[in-house]
Amino acid sequence: MASEEHTGTAEESIELPTPVSEEDDVEVTHPGTDGHDHDESEPEELDAETRARRDAALAQVRKLGDPALRATALPVERFDEELAAEVRRMGELMGDALGIGLAATQLGVLHRVLVYKAYVDDPVTALVNPQLEWASDELEAAMEGCLSLPGVHVEVERPARVRVRARDESGAELELEAEGLEARVIQHEIDHLDGTLILDRVSREQRKEAMRAMREANLEGHPQAAGDGA
């Protein structure tokens, strides 16, 4: 998942399902509604080096249309050096991409592994085989983006607080309670492990807007971005 935080310019990650049938929806435009004035996926004040590193990282992230994003990831059974390396690589890519969360499926790896860093001063947290144990009845709506859905930002309603059980990359058991942005990122990334994208969590209208925004982002910003299946 991508966030608005560090740059102030919302480089969020969103998951758009790109089912062919939805192409028609894209034709339905909403003149003047949506904010494409503010929702560019390119933070503007990035220096050239940061931008280059981000683009290189994003090129490794699967985009809407890639079947990996619709796959259900499998539980990790071996906690070995290979897994540790995978987690390190995910953390680095997430950082370079200026994202706040990344699921293994977004790199085409069908492991139940996610990393996140909801707040700038937090360390990167890795959750392996995460299970949502509890979610609050109270819901919260907020804008989300997705590294796999360039240019897309949609408002998603989710439980405000969650409790998650998982393992870390060395196999140690973890149980954590989260709220706010952390709870949101965790849910967004667990969704990824089940092949669910943020586009699945919004209304049809919002989905249309999002598809259009993504198409525009593709045309303008990222011509050959990441061999996304578009």
Ligand SMILES: [Zn+2]
């Ligand atoms: Zn995402």
